Amino acid sequence: MAMPQNSTRENGFCFAQPLDFSCPSPRPGEAGRPFSAAGGRGGRSTPLSNGTAPSGAPSPSGSCAEPLCTPTPAEEETPFREGVKYVSAEGEELACGWGGFTPGCLQLCNTSKGVLFFLCVASFLQGMTVNGFINTVITSIERRFDLRSYQSGLIASSYDIAACVCLTFVSYFGGNGHKPRWLGWGVLVMGLGSLLFALPHFTTGHYEARSAAQLGVCGGNQSLPCSQAASSLSGYRFVFMLGQFLHGMGATPLYTLGVTYLDENVKTNYSPVYIAVFYTAAILGPAAGYLVGGMFLNIYTEIGREIDIAPENTLWVGAWWIGFLGAGAASLLISIPILGYPQRLPGSQRYIVMRVSEAHQLKDGSHKKASDPDFGKTVKDLPRSVLLLLKNPTFIFLCLAGATEATLIAGMSTFGPKFLESQFSLSASEAATFFGYLVVPAGGGGTFLGGFLVNKFKLRCSGIIKLCLLCTVSSLLAIFIFFIHCPNMPMAGVTQMYNGSALPGGHLNLTAACNAQCGCLQETYSPVCGTDGIMYYSPCHAGCRRVSENLRNGKKVYHECSCVDKALLPGSGKAEAGKCTSSCAKKPLLLCFMFVVILFTFLSSIPALTATLRCVSDRQRSFALGIQWIVVRTLGGIPGPIAFGSMIDKSCLLWQDQCGEQGSCYVYQNSAMSRYTLVAGLVYKVLGTTFFIVACSLYKPPAPESAPGSSDASENGTSDLQEHKPSLPAEEDL
Numbered sequence: 001m002a003m004p005q006n007s008t009r010e011n012g013f014c015f016a017q018p019l020d021f022s023c024p025s026p027r028p029g030e031a032g033r034p035f036s037a038a039g040g041r042g043g044r045s046t047p048l049s050n051g052t053a054p055s056g057a058p059s060p061s062g063s064c065a066e067p068l069c070t071p072t073p074a075e076e077e078t079p080f081r082e083g084v085k086y087v088s089a090e091g092e093e094l095a096c097g098w099g100g101f102t103p104g105c106l107q108l109c110n111t112s113k114g115v116l117f118f119l120c121v122a123s124f125l126q127g128m129t130v131n132g133f134i135n136t137v138i139t140s141i142e143r144r145f146d147l148r149s150y151q152s153g154l155i156a157s158s159y160d161i162a163a164c165v166c167l168t169f170v171s172y173f174g175g176n177g178h179k180p181r182w183l184g185w186g187v188l189v190m191g192l193g194s195l196l197f198a199l200p201h202f203t204t205g206h207y208e209a210r211s212a213a214q215l216g217v218c219g220g221n222q223s224l225p226c227s228q229a230a231s232s233l234s235g236y237r238f239v240f241m242l243g244q245f246l247h248g249m250g251a252t253p254l255y256t257l258g259v260t261y262l263d264e265n266v267k268t269n270y271s272p273v274y275i276a277v278f279y280t281a282a283i284l285g286p287a288a289g290y291l292v293g294g295m296f297l298n299i300y301t302e303i304g305r306e307i308d309i310a311p312e313n314t315l316w317v318g319a320w321w322i323g324f325l326g327a328g329a330a331s332l333l334i335s336i337p338i339l340g341y342p343q344r345l346p347g348s349q350r351y352i353v354m355r356v357s358e359a360h361q362l363k364d365g366s367h368k369k370a371s372d373p374d375f376g377k378t379v380k381d382l383p384r385s386v387l388l389l390l391k392n393p394t395f396i397f398l399c400l401a402g403a404t405e406a407t408l409i410a411g412m413s414t415f416g417p418k419f420l421e422s423q424f425s426l427s428a429s430e431a432a433t434f435f436g437y438l439v440v441p442a443g444g445g446g447t448f449l450g451g452f453l454v455n456k457f458k459l460r461c462s463g464i465i466k467l468c469l470l471c472t473v474s475s476l477l478a479i480f481i482f483f484i485h486c487p488n489m490p491m492a493g494v495t496q497m498y499n500g501s502a503l504p505g506g507h508l509n510l511t512a513a514c515n516a517q518c519g520c521l522q523e524t525y526s527p528v529c530g531t532d533g534i535m536y537y538s539p540c541h542a543g544c545r546r547v548s549e550n551l552r553n554g555k556k557v558y559h560e561c562s563c564v565d566k567a568l569l570p571g572s573g574k575a576e577a578g579k580c581t582s583s584c585a586k587k588p589l590l591l592c593f594m595f596v597v598i599l600f601t602f603l604s605s606i607p608a609l610t611a612t613l614r615c616v617s618d619r620q621r622s623f624a625l626g627i628q629w630i631v632v633r634t635l636g637g638i639p640g641p642i643a644f645g646s647m648i649d650k651s652c653l654l655w656q657d658q659c660g661e662q663g664s665c666y667v668y669q670n671s672a673m674s675r676y677t678l679v680a681g682l683v684y685k686v687l688g689t690t691f692f693i694v695a696c697s698l699y700k701p702p703a704p705e706s707a708p709g710s711s712d713a714s715e716n717g718t719s720d721l722q723e724h725k726p727s728l729p730a731e732e733d734l
Contacts, residue, residue: 094346098339109337112266112345115180116274119258120281121334122187126251127282129194129327130159131413132289134244136432137320140297141240144207144317145200145233156641158241160633162248167633171256171626172382176619179261182253184339190250191331197243198324200236206302207317217558218518218545243324250331255282256625263613263621265348269455271613276451276606283443283602286413289323290436294429296322310556310577311429358461358614358701385623393698394465394615395624399631401468401691402608404684406636408601411644411680413439418648419677422668423486423590425582442595446602454607462699464611468604469692475600476685481593485674486584491527491535492542494654494667498563508654514543514563522657525666529580530564531573542575597681615699647676 095102096110108114138152147155174182262278263271297318298311309316389395416438421431450471454464492498498512510522520540528536528544536542543562555577564573584590609625616624651672652665 094342094344096340096342106340110341110346112262112274112348115265115341115345116262116277118334118338119183119254119262119278122183122190122331122338123254123258123278123282124285124288125187125327125331125334126190126247126254127285128289128292129190129285129324129331130244130247130251131286133293133320133323133327134159134289135286135414135417136290136293137297137318137323139428140301140317140320143315144301144320145204145236147234147237151234151237153642155237155240155244157638158244159248159251160638162245163252164630164633164638166249166252167256167626167630170252171623171629172385174253174257175260175622175626178343179253179257179622180338180341180343182257183261184335184341186250186253187331187338188250188335189246190254191328191335193243193246193250194324194328194331196246197240198321198328199243200239201301201321204233204236206305217547218515218520218540218543218562252629256622256629259609259625260613260622265345269458272451272454272606272610274451275609276448279451279606279609280444280448283447284440287436287440287444290417290432290439293320293323294432294436296320297429359617385620386627388620389616389624389627392616394461394695394700395612395628397691397695397698398465398608398612398615399628400635401472401688401695402612402628402632403635404688404691405472405601405604405608406632407640407643407684408681410637410640412598412601414641415644415648418668419673422673423582423670424584424587425489425579427578438591438595439598442598443602446599447605450603450606451610454610459607461611461614461701462696464607464614465692465696465699467607468611469689469696471600471604471607472685472689472692475597476682476689478593478596478600479678479681479685481590481597482674482678482681484586484590485670486582486586486590488653488667488670489535489580489582490533491537491667492563493537496534510537510541512563515541518543525656526577527579528558528575528577530561530575532565533580534564535580536561536563536575539575539577544575611695644677644680647680648673651676 094110096106096114097103109117134156138156141147141155142152170182170186258278259275262274266274297320299319299322300307301317301319301321303319311318417428417431417435420426420434421428424431424434426434450467453459453467457463459467488495490496490500493503493510493512494508495503497503497509498514503509510520518540520538522537524538524540526538528539528542530536530542539547539558539561542558542564543560544558544564545560545562546558548557548559558575558577559573561573561575564575612624612628613621648668649665651669652667653669654667655665
């Protein structure tokens with residue numbers, strides 16, 4: 001692969017002849033000829049190799065054994081300047097294996113594609129467990145272990161708390177250490193967390209649900225007194241919190257060290273594609289978690305025991321624990337090959353030599369401190385590392401923009417199924433499955449497409465930030481779709497009176513003449529749909545006195561329902577378990593624009609991550625990602641669901657009554673929910689747009705002459721030396 005000539009000597013490059021990376025057979029006495037790395041006769045020589053002897057045939061591990069050029073005696077006197085770093089690889093073990101066990105068959109996986117595969121599996125398992133299974137089964141866990149909503153909220157937050165605690169330590173020391181070992185041990189800890197999360201199922205007694213034959217039917221309500229209903233199972237929340245804490249600890253290296261390990265071992269212009277594939281797997285994980293988790297919830301938690309209640313019943317507890325067992329075992333297995341990878345892949349030395357710095361240039365020149373090979377290896381450099389990042393305005397505003405996007409993503413993933421459930425009158429499992437189908441193409445496709453666009457157009461840092469800005473503005477415009485909403489399905493006593501008239505003053509009134517003698521309890525919420533198209537709070541509130549043993553479409557049918565209008569249809573006075581089906585005409589339009597919002601939100605994720613990696617010094621990349629994740633989780637991931645949840649709760653029409661205490665919301669007002677979602681989305685999208693504009697305007701790239709062997713940073717945006725686009729600055733001047 002011949003490279004164009006350069007007549008200048010900037011940064012110690014001497015191109016007297018075209019550069020050749022093809023590694024021909026070495027002539028006698030010339031193998032491993034060193035550069036003078038420090039300048040002067042007394043300079044220390046560092047061979048440009050990856051620690052392997054050159055061979056006659058080109059190979060990944062020997063592609064850099066030959067020097068780029070032969071310095072003349074006069075040129076040996078010239079010291080190297082800043083711009084390109086030469087890293088010694090002498091004595092470094094680059095074989096894949098565990099200790100002394102490095103069989104030849106394993107070396108087939110000792111490539112960037114092999115690493116990408118195993119990291120994708122790990123990120124898929126992490127996303128499926130933490131963002132998929134947890135969100136899907138949290139209701140079942142609340143029901144099984146008598147947990148309040150705030151207690152389940154603490155369980156979910158334990159992941160982010162653990163990540164915030166560990167990020168600084170892991171990203172700082174792991175960034176300068178053996179990254180695959182940190183990654184492998186992290187995945188192993190994550191697997192142990194999943195197994196621990198499933199443990200309470202095996203240490204508690206059998207779950208006993210009351211018979212559904214008479215429960216909820218007029219005159220057949222039975223409810224335990226509140227004093228008897230209380231149990232000691234809520235103490236298991238600490239086990240769940242510990243499991244989530246281990247999830248957070250184990251996943252910390254994955255999205256900091258994993259990203260930088262990929263970035264360091266591939267060409268600069270291929271890096272966004274590799275990272276996009278990695279993050280696409282992480283996006284597909286939650287989608288699979290929603291789908292698989294919803295499937296497991298249709299299996300009764302006590303496998304093998306017969307029960308006469310259906311999944312639609314509020315007393316049903318699905319097999320929430322199966323997914324965690326499978327994900328935990330898979331994580332333990334996948335950690336083994338990751339632990340076997342070397343600190344740097346064979347052949348990656350050439351990418352380090354060819355890499356051009358795009359780090360933001362500070363006015364006081366303090367960014368040059370991070371170029372010191374010994375910088376960041378001790379704890380005393382930690383404050384200076386933090387200070388360098390805080391003085392980088394582009395990095396700071398990219399972090400803030402990431403926090404606003406993370407707030408939307410966290411709120412969307414937590415309350416997206418609930419939004420669909422309310423707007424389209426779906427069951428919880430149907431909404432989770434529906435949302436999974438929506439996220440797979442929009443989230444996964446947007447993530448991959450973002451990395452593809454960066455690579456396709458060879459964007460440099462400033463161009464990447466502009467792409468992020470374009471995506472944010474596009475999703476900002478699409479979010480106005482939340483002006484549209486589907487009307488609530490009519491529900492007797494909640495959205496209208498039993499006779500069809502409006503509720504006076506909006507106050508609930510679940511009692512009517514048709515069910516006054518039934519003694520219905522508000523604690524028993526089990527919605528049914530009457531043949532008159534109206535929903536009722538429970539079979540009892542519909543005045544139903546008998547339940548059919550025959551199922552219709554897998555659902556129980558109730559008969560002799562005194563509140564159901566018999567005049568509409570002959571043979572009516574019946575009700576079917578579950579909600580009435582919505583026939584909202586705006587459903588396709590709403591789903592289409594929700595797809596667009598999710599697509600453009602995820603489309604900016606990989607470009608924003610790539611811009612973060614490029615606007616800081618090479619030695620600070622892992623640490624910068626760690627700091628960014630802390631900011632994103634502290635300002636976005638943790639408060640995001642809380643902010644969205646508090647706004648959505650304002651639209652609640654019917655609250656759960658737990659022994660006189662307010663529980664979760666049963667029924668939302670769709671118009672208010674859409675309005676509050678629109679307000680929250682607009683606020684965070686406007687903030688994100690502002691932060692990207694400021695980051696782009698404050699970014700100060702290196703001067704073109706400080707980027708040897710690169711194309712003009714401000715013109716065509718090429719990010720690497722490429723044989724098909726020779727456009728070196730010196731060549732353009734000739």
